[in-house]
Amino acid sequence: MNQHTCVDIQKPRTDEKLLWDIISGNIGFGTFLVAYDLKLFPLLAEKPQTLTEVCEMLKIHERPAKALLAMSVSLGLLQVQDDYYSLTSFAEDYLLEGSSTYLGDFLDLTVATASVYSFENIKKAILSNSSQIYSGEKLFQTHEKQADLARAFTNAIHSRNLGPAQAWPEVLDLSAHRLLLDIGGGSGVHAINATLKWSNLQAVIVDLDPICEVAQEFVIRHGLQSRIKIQVSDMWSQPFPTADIHFYSDIYHDWPLEKGRFLTQKSFDSLERGGRIIIHEMLYDDQKLNSSAVAAYDIAMLLWTEGQQYSARELSTMLMDAGFTNIEVKPTFGYWSIVTGCKP
Numbered sequence: 001m002n003q004h005t006c007v008d009i010q011k012p013r014t015d016e017k018l019l020w021d022i023i024s025g026n027i028g029f030g031t032f033l034v035a036y037d038l039k040l041f042p043l044l045a046e047k048p049q050t051l052t053e054v055c056e057m058l059k060i061h062e063r064p065a066k067a068l069l070a071m072s073v074s075l076g077l078l079q080v081q082d083d084y085y086s087l088t089s090f091a092e093d094y095l096l097e098g099s100s101t102y103l104g105d106f107l108d109l110t111v112a113t114a115s116v117y118s119f120e121n122i123k124k125a126i127l128s129n130s131s132q133i134y135s136g137e138k139l140f141q142t143h144e145k146q147a148d149l150a151r152a153f154t155n156a157i158h159s160r161n162l163g164p165a166q167a168w169p170e171v172l173d174l175s176a177h178r179l180l181l182d183i184g185g186g187s188g189v190h191a192i193n194a195t196l197k198w199s200n201l202q203a204v205i206v207d208l209d210p211i212c213e214v215a216q217e218f219v220i221r222h223g224l225q226s227r228i229k230i231q232v233s234d235m236w237s238q239p240f241p242t243a244d245i246h247f248y249s250d251i252y253h254d255w256p257l258e259k260g261r262f263l264t265q266k267s268f269d270s271l272e273r274g275g276r277i278i279i280h281e282m283l284y285d286d287q288k289l290n291s292s293a294v295a296a297y298d299i300a301m302l303l304w305t306e307g308q309q310y311s312a313r314e315l316s317t318m319l320m321d322a323g324f325t326n327i328e329v330k331p332t333f334g335y336w337s338i339v340t341g342c343k344p
């Protein structure tokens, strides 16, 4: 090439916004957890504060305070008016201890396990097709052996489900049913909300031993001991107690497809005629293409479990193959939906 020949620089077809959107998702998540950890949200719940006041109360310099506040505003957690920062409705609903949908226990676990989502762990999970939580030990087997971890996890899932669990019982008519079996029910947050909404319903929560202790405490806290029973039971090996609704929330996504099929068939076989199955999950669209939130949850399942997020079509097909009819998919709350069917 001649020394003086100019070479055109090819222009990109797109600007680079997408790069910064991807980066901001990651940094925004970390900054949100730090804001939570520093108790920025309860501080602003007392009264709106200026930048200087936030610096004083959090004992941080102006430069990081500005960055923290700007990110919190851009994430939709704070709003600013006349130089005063205050909470948005989302922050009031989910980030204040007094709220009935407070995410505190979920965020505490997320802070404690933030390193699970590191570059190294995501790469290892993708290359090895294995979970990275608890140094590669199986999630639920570890919980069976370590009651403290089981409790922190169960409390976290409970707090994260306080909103969704109020929503799904509103979208179905359960007035003709008697007994809901909450399989792998965790804290019992769904059984509790379903029985509170439908006075005709009783419930049984089945789960592993240390989790049932936590569920018992939540049931007592709501004064529902006469309507909700708790049974230590392994859903793979032990028969289901009699019920006319089988409810699964965030269970199918913990396991591979064939285990989902197993549970579906087991439910179909053990439900009475007219019985209903309800699967509560964050669903992908059928092409598994259009939701970054569900895709992120899918990666989280890779890091924590043997499972994956499913689409409405995949779960509906599973129900149909087992013999269920009248299959319906109903969006319920945020990214949550239920897939439900009846035993003819």
Ligand SMILES: C[S@@+](CC[C@H](N)C(=O)[O-])C[C@H]1O[C@@H](n2cnc3c(N)ncnc32)[C@H](O)[C@@H]1O
Pocket: 140, 143, 154, 157, 158, 161, 183, 184, 185, 186, 187, 188, 189, 190, 206, 207, 208, 211, 233, 234, 235, 236, 248, 249, 250, 251, 254
């Ligand atoms: C992701 S959590 C969901 C908890 C609850 N369904 C909810 O949505 O709040 C999964 C639950 O399945 C339970 N689980 C795992 N293996 C189980 C088994 N073999 N038998 C019964 N429950 C099991 C776990 O202990 C845990 O409570």
